[in-house]
Amino acid sequence: MSAQEIVFENVSKFYGDVLGVNRIELRIPPGLTSIVGPNGAGKSTLMNLMCGLIHPDRGEIRVLGISPRDPERLMRMTGYATQFDAAPRWATGFDFVVSSLLLFGYSSSLAERLAWAALEQAGLTDAARRKVNSYSKGMRQRVRLAQALAHDPQVLVLDEPLNGLDPVVRAETIALFRQLAASGRHVILSSHVLQEVDVISDRVVLMANGMIVAEGDIRGVREEIHEHPSQFLIRCRQPARLAALLFERAPVAEARVIEEDGALLVLTRDRNVFTRTLTALAASGLDIESVVPADENVHALYEYLVGGSA
Amino acid sequence: MTARFRLRQALVIARLEMKRVFLARRSLWIYALAMLPAVLFLGHAIQLRYELREARQGGVVAPAVIETVETGMSEQQVLDVAGKPGQDRERTIRRSSRREEQGKEIFETREVRTRRMIYFDGSRRAYLWFEDGRLQSKDVRTLLNFAEDQEVYAGVFQYFYLRLAIFFGCLGIFLNLFRGEMMDKTLHFWLLAPARREVLLAGKFLAGWTAASVVFSAGALVAFAAMLWPHIGAGAEAYWQGAGAGHAARYALAAVMGCAGYGSLFLAASLWIRNPIVPAAVLLLWEASSGFLPELLQKFSVLYYLQSMCPVPAPLEQDVPALLRLILAPAAPLSPTLALLGLCAFSALVLWGAAAGVRRIEINYSTD
Numbered sequence: 001m002s003a004q005e006i007v008f009e010n011v012s013k014f015y016g017d018v019l020g021v022n023r024i025e026l027r028i029p030p031g032l033t034s035i036v037g038p039n040g041a042g043k044s045t046l047m048n049l050m051c052g053l054i055h056p057d058r059g060e061i062r063v064l065g066i067s068p069r070d071p072e073r074l075m076r077m078t079g080y081a082t083q084f085d086a087a088p089r090w091a092t093g094f095d096f097v098v099s100s101l102l103l104f105g106y107s108s109s110l111a112e113r114l115a116w117a118a119l120e121q122a123g124l125t126d127a128a129r130r131k132v133n134s135y136s137k138g139m140r141q142r143v144r145l146a147q148a149l150a151h152d153p154q155v156l157v158l159d160e161p162l163n164g165l166d167p168v169v170r171a172e173t174i175a176l177f178r179q180l181a182a183s184g185r186h187v188i189l190s191s192h193v194l195q196e197v198d199v200i201s202d203r204v205v206l207m208a209n210g211m212i213v214a215e216g217d218i219r220g221v222r223e224e225i226h227e228h229p230s231q232f233l234i235r236c237r238q239p240a241r242l243a244a245l246l247f248e249r250a251p252v253a254e255a256r257v258i259e260e261d262g263a264l265l266v267l268t269r270d271r272n273v274f275t276r277t278l279t280a281l282a283a284s285g286l287d288i289e290s291v292v293p294a295d296e297n298v299h300a301l302y303e304y305l306v307g308g309s310a
Numbered sequence: 311m312t313a314r315f316r317l318r319q320a321l322v323i324a325r326l327e328m329k330r331v332f333l334a335r336r337s338l339w340i341y342a343l344a345m346l347p348a349v350l351f352l353g354h355a356i357q358l359r360y361e362l363r364e365a366r367q368g369g370v371v372a373p374a375v376i377e378t379v380e381t382g383m384s385e386q387q388v389l390d391v392a393g394k395p396g397q398d399r400e401r402t403i404r405r406s407s408r409r410e411e412q413g414k415e416i417f418e419t420r421e422v423r424t425r426r427m428i429y430f431d432g433s434r435r436a437y438l439w440f441e442d443g444r445l446q447s448k449d450v451r452t453l454l455n456f457a458e459d460q461e462v463y464a465g466v467f468q469y470f471y472l473r474l475a476i477f478f479g480c481l482g483i484f485l486n487l488f489r490g491e492m493m494d495k496t497l498h499f500w501l502l503a504p505a506r507r508e509v510l511l512a513g514k515f516l517a518g519w520t521a522a523s524v525v526f527s528a529g530a531l532v533a534f535a536a537m538l539w540p541h542i543g544a545g546a547e548a549y550w551q552g553a554g555a556g557h558a559a560r561y562a563l564a565a566v567m568g569c570a571g572y573g574s575l576f577l578a579a580s581l582w583i584r585n586p587i588v589p590a591a592v593l594l595l596w597e598a599s600s601g602f603l604p605e606l607l608q609k610f611s612v613l614y615y616l617q618s619m620c621p622v623p624a625p626l627e628q629d630v631p632a633l634l635r636l637i638l639a640p641a642a643p644l645s646p647t648l649a650l651l652g653l654c655a656f657s658a659l660v661l662w663g664a665a666a667g668v669r670r671i672e673i674n675y676s677t678d
Contacts, residue, residue: 015674053501053673069669075504082502084675086495090329102322103503105315 003065005029006050006155006186011059013045019210020045024059026205026212028188032181034197035190037207043190044083046207047157050188051080063155064186076104079148083159085140087132093119093143094128097150104151118150119143121176123169137164145173156180158189174200229253229267231294232274237287239264245286250277265294319505323513324520331483331521336490340479340522344529347466347475351536358540361453365430368396373431376450379438383445385425388438395427395438433544456541456549463537464622467530467561472568472616473597476526480572481590483522487514488671489580495675507668515577515661522569527562534558557621560646564619567653571612574660581667615656618649 006028013020021042035043048054049061052068052075061067066074087096097118101111119128122142127135132143141164148156158177162170178200181187191197197204198218205215236242243255243264251274254267268274275291282288331337375392383391406419425440433454439447452458491497500510538546538554546554575593579586600611608614617624626635644652 048673051502053498055670055672071501072504072506072509075502080502082498084495084498084673087499090333099326100499100503102326103319103505105318 006064006188007060007062008046008049009060011049011056011061013049013054013056020054021049021207021210024212026215028186028205030181030184030186031202032177032187032189032200033203033205034201035188035205035207036192036197038192040209041192041207042210043192043207044159045210047080047082047159047188047190051075051078051157053080053082076151077154078157079151079153079155080157081141081144081148081159081161083163085137087140087143091132092129093124093132093135093139093146096132096143097147100147101150114150114152115146118146121149122146123172138166138169141165142169142173153185155186156188158187160191161189162191229269230271230274232266232268232278233292233294234264234266234278235262235289235291236264237262237289242281242286242288245281246274246277249281250274316506316509319503319509320513320516323500323503323505323510324516327487327514327517328521331486331517334486336486337482337521340482341525343475343479344525345532346529347471348529348532348536350466351463351533352539355536355539358453362540365396365428365435365453368428368430369394370432371429373434376429376431376434376436379429379436379445379448381445381448385440385443385445388427388440388445392427392429396430397428398425400425454541454544456545459537459541460622461625463534464620465624466533467564468617468620468624471526471530471533472564472613472620475529476522476565476568477572477594477597479526480518480522480569481576484515484518484573484576485580485586487518487577487580488668489586492673492675497671498673501671501673507671508665511577511661511665511668515573515664518577519569519573522573523566526565526569530561530565531558534561553621560619560621563650564616567619567650568612568616570657571615571653574657574664575612578660578664578667581664581671609652610656612653612656615644615649615653618644619646 006026008024008026011024012022019042024046035046037043045054049056050063050068052071055069063074063078066077068074091099094115097115098108098111101114102108104111106114116125116128119125122145124139124142124146127139132140135143141161145158145161148158156177161177162173165173177187177189181202189197201218203215203217203220206213234242239257239259239262243257243266246252246255246266250268251270252266252268256265257263258265266274278288278291371392378391379388389395400423402421402423404419405422406417408415408417410416422441423443425443427438427440429436429438430453434450434452437447437449437451438445439449488497491500500514501507503510505513534557538550541549576586576590579589579593583589597611597613600608600613603611643649
């Protein structure tokens, strides 16, 4: 198994009779990976398995070559911001982060310095001396992020990290994730708000009913599902004429003229033939302003894959 | 990672946990339980000291004087022997009597002059009851009986403190270490630390043991001091300089080791069984029956070792009902050193079992 990847090999987890995840085969390289799916899809189970909070009933997991059953080594290089909202009653934000750092064996002074740095990264220095129990949902989210970040882990696992954040903090947090991923770390986050991850992720893992329904970079995932039509939005001066020409020359399943926008929404089963045809029509003098894939976002993919709205 | 590093981690965990255990609102009843004997002994001591002060104010006679006084003596004879009593009260009462005369019941009432004198010899009070100038009865009550107080303390310590207070106190403290955090949904904080699960177990056990030991040994020592208090100036100093300090230390040690024994059992139970109340009830029965278990099985009872650490055997009255006698009867005693080593080995064995439990623990808040 690669020491640079997070590897799931035929991993299954059941909670009694209830399926958590089933037969997961997954390799996650460095970069920003989003695990996407509706509630109950198995995202948190996958993350909890990765960090050793639960153990698989079948299969094997390795995080950069380390078993999650070895928390002593695993958690030294992994930070996990869980979705669990409760914090120890005694803890202020600062105590919460410092306490976890002390368990790494850092001296008090170093732990305090690292804690302040992490709290600053999470934008929480002003509220650091308040009890976590008195924090708003967004602040609790950020203090968990600070705790996960504080020891500068190689693998950062974040369960719904953008929940409850206001737009400014959300933008800052996303920028931080990108920066961490760009530095060669594994940043793995989960979300059921699909629009927020397709913009920031290097790759996505789509889950439904405890199984992975697709994985890879967004375009790659889209390529995997040939049987589903691709959707393009074309802006041009004569959308009705273009629609007629496309029906004649390309495998178009559906075309809809959007008069007010001067646009045509096309559904095709073969994007290669379609794009070649469109290029030929443009070259023949048809005035085409722009062509935009209309379904290369995770939401659309997800709808295709699981056959319902996410 | 070195053993030294792991030990440091366990100490950090213990330090963080101790704050939670000591300051938890749900621990308040444990403090009350631990201090209950101290409150009772303190109350008894205050009452005794009040009675002693009152008795001493009336004067003290030699103990032999009380022995000299016998029923049938006249008031004057008693006054000649014993002098002026500490308390003296005279009054006249009307006494009715019935007799039969020629088949008829006749009721008669006559006036009787009574007098009650109380003498105090420094530890005993003699209540003398006179009717019509003659001593009718002599009731000698011991106010200060050190041996009896020591026995009472031994009884309270072994029958209440070890069997119930420490048992239920540890149930409250040690169940909360993992199960309580599972209920509060905060256990993941610890499981995400870069520490072996066994280190986490050791740290939490250390926190619970320290907290329980401080609370219960302090409770035992305060109660012991309260037991001694009224006897200061009447033998307590000599006792303390002789065996007393050792006795106090052995009671405190028994409390500390009781916390280790019961604590390890409840910690293990909380890791293996979702609802540990049923096993706690079974354990209570098991401990209660330790006195009449076969010798081999007695070794698997915490009480077996604890009773052997106590310096004074607990009293067991003859008129105690048979079933209760069976429950209260102590097991065959061990030497205190063997008892200490045995309980250490027993607790270590239970914690070894708990380590297997903590390795398999999973965060599943929704079902707990």
